[in-house]
Amino acid sequence: MIYPVIICGGSGSRLWPTSREKHPKPFLLLPDGQCLLQKTLLRVLGLKGVKEVLTVTNQELFFTTEDIYQEVKKPKDCELNYILEPFGRNTAAAIASAALYLQRRHGPEATLLVLPADHLIQDEQAFAEATRQACLLAQKDLLVTFGIKPTHAETGFGYIEADTHRSIDHGMLVKRFVEKPDLATAQSYAAAGNFYWNSGMFCFQAGAFINEMRLHAPEILDAVEATLAASSAHENEHRLRLDAANFEKVPDISIDYALMERSEHVATVPCAIGWSDIGSWSAMCDLVGADQDGNRLTGETVSHSAFNNFVQSPDRLTALVGVQDLIVVDTPDALLIAHREHAQDIKHIVGQLKQSGHEAYLTHRTVHRPWGTYTTLEEGERFKIKRIVVKPGASLSLQMHHHRSEHWIVVSGVALIINGNAELTLNSNESTFIAAGHKHRLANPGVIDLVLIEVQSGDYLGEDDIRRFDDRYGRA
């Protein structure tokens, strides 16, 4: 029995403008239409003996995560549980929470398989085999890493040096971890044969991990234990919200620094599993087939004398003339044009945006909510137009705005609307008006998405002009 733990978090800086701080890398759609998180869940569901998957994520990302999971077909007897963090506290905190949680449920011999939600693994069969080896090593109370066999002298990853003098079955003991090397060092590592990329995936028994944490990082373990003791499951044990006041006291440190580099009981399973951390747009480029000019294009594109470019432009026509080696990523509110060799510098743009308070680092024009999404189509003086999509069975809060009235027109599906004391049902091509100061609620009683156009009108149209009276997602 193995318990996959999916760590779903991370920032949005390296794959901006598609990723944003509130829409980080795990949610990015790959050219095949699946996002990395979805692929991660599919990957663990493909392993034998998985009856429970634990996801550690930010509480703001929970509803989006759940939406993505709901699209995945899974066995009926497989539980999906969550630990919800109030804010990010790095991997040591996240993994320790998971280990303590699973030990409580299943005892110290529960074997955890820890996987970041934003990596790509293209050889599922080799991954399953590596996991099998890792489990065997974990049964010997070892903390097992997955050492990726280098395909080139990469300077962007840390490396694991395997100890060639002490042989064990199913893998190798780890001699040391080394940080991101310079190019010459990376070349020597790639040539050496016993250096592997540190993939950030782990396998261990809960008890063995906790024992090692108690030895090498007791202050983290104590703080996480205190957090768990103070935390309550939201509806039940399956959705544990971490207590913010306690969690804030947990040191912000990676599991590598906190434990792996210090423990004497670390092993690695060398493997070649088609792994990529999709660390930049360069990696994304490689996933799209090139045309005869070397261009890798998704979306509507025309070109003339343009070679070796990558274009991701799902909504608009893009024309390339006489350009080479560009990365072009188009989103409704922001456009990136970068030279391929500068793919790593995109984080500087995000830094600039953050510093200047520009919200393009934070959110997309489409914003996810527990009940669905809204997309701002246009803003003008005294008006704002949104497309609102409400999931089947979902409901917005019972709310009121002081400064704006709202015109609602249903274009698809059916809406159940409370407006003051009245309740009405609108079908597509029907409309209603919510005056400022009126208590109202919008719900989708149907079985398909409700799509509604909202035209707001008023002196002030900020999202903060909202008073919530009742909310099924705990936001009132």
Next chain:
Amino acid sequence: MIYPVIICGGSGSRLWPTSREKHPKPFLLLPDGQCLLQKTLLRVLGLKGVKEVLTVTNQELFFTTEDIYQEVKKPKDCELNYILEPFGRNTAAAIASAALYLQRRHGPEATLLVLPADHLIQDEQAFAEATRQACLLAQKDLLVTFGIKPTHAETGFGYIEADTHRSIDHGMLVKRFVEKPDLATAQSYAAAGNFYWNSGMFCFQAGAFINEMRLHAPEILDAVEATLAASSAHENEHRLRLDAANFEKVPDISIDYALMERSEHVATVPCAIGWSDIGSWSAMCDLVGADQDGNRLTGETVSHSAFNNFVQSPDRLTALVGVQDLIVVDTPDALLIAHREHAQDIKHIVGQLKQSGHEAYLTHRTVHRPWGTYTTLEEGERFKIKRIVVKPGASLSLQMHHHRSEHWIVVSGVALIINGNAELTLNSNESTFIAAGHKHRLANPGVIDLVLIEVQSGDYLGEDDIRRFDDRYGRA
């Protein structure tokens, strides 16, 4: 007395995506917020003794042209007249129409100053002086061209060779016209001292021009005369719609080929007037000041290691990383990324779009109508959202749609609405519904723009589902 003739037409290929076939170069906004057409009108109104300006343009461009002219403050006693072509027939036809029209109104000695509407002239004073010289030459029955003193060895223009052996006052006689040269020839022309760029601006008396046309291009003159005889002024003499059946028979040829290269009576006024035909995005780049990195940016832009780029992105954030010498032009439905050295190749993109029937070569997302504009904000299955702007006092046609109903929400201004037999007035934040099959009309009775959001709903939402019963712009 001088009669300026503004030739307002041209295609949209060299400055795509800002220019489109139905929104050509004269309408392009320059960085100072004025369009080339507006600048051309201002230029001629700045000349002494101008009481009438004749504009030759396509009838589809008439309302937009008039809108732009209405923004220009002009003397009360100055008439603005129009010849409206049903389709483009090149410059010989356009100029011959103007000459015949003005001769009919003012006699053969009326002096015409023919100016393309899509050129930039930055030294207005030098232009006024050159015009004064040209008028003096025109009084001697000469056809006068404006010869721009070359500032560099340009291969993109035709040249005028002045005859240095026959001297005249106020200018020079022309020895010959030469076509666009190769670089070596252009260099010799630029060095020679008696070669000038052919600017496409002319000055002559109506009678002298018509006499020369009768001698060298009688088939064009006859066909244009027949067209004028068959044409009727729309409301009055000031707005002459050319008869399509006759105009179709006029040869499609430039005035240079048809007349200037053949006539023995052509002179030139050499001048340095800061002239540019804004022939490509390169010329547009030069109008925007560079920052310390050599970037010329309009709109919201962030950059990192990016140098000597031009960005025109009025509506969205654009980020540049590690790129150089790019031209980036962003519009709501199409994006251009070109290398500066390939600015001339942009026409190939337009050619490709035209060939594939993509409407991005033809129109913008905002479409001009006699009564104002509409902008498609979003299209989905069974719905379409438009922002409609109706000018003060304007009115859409009385119309009906078979397949779609329309929800209208006024966000600014006041709307007068006929819906079936009912008439109602809507103020901002009020709405109404027009059912499919209902005769309706929308008008703006106010003195500020009416801005209205329209949500269309139906099985078929094409622009051609319209039946017009009455239209004040003659479209019923």
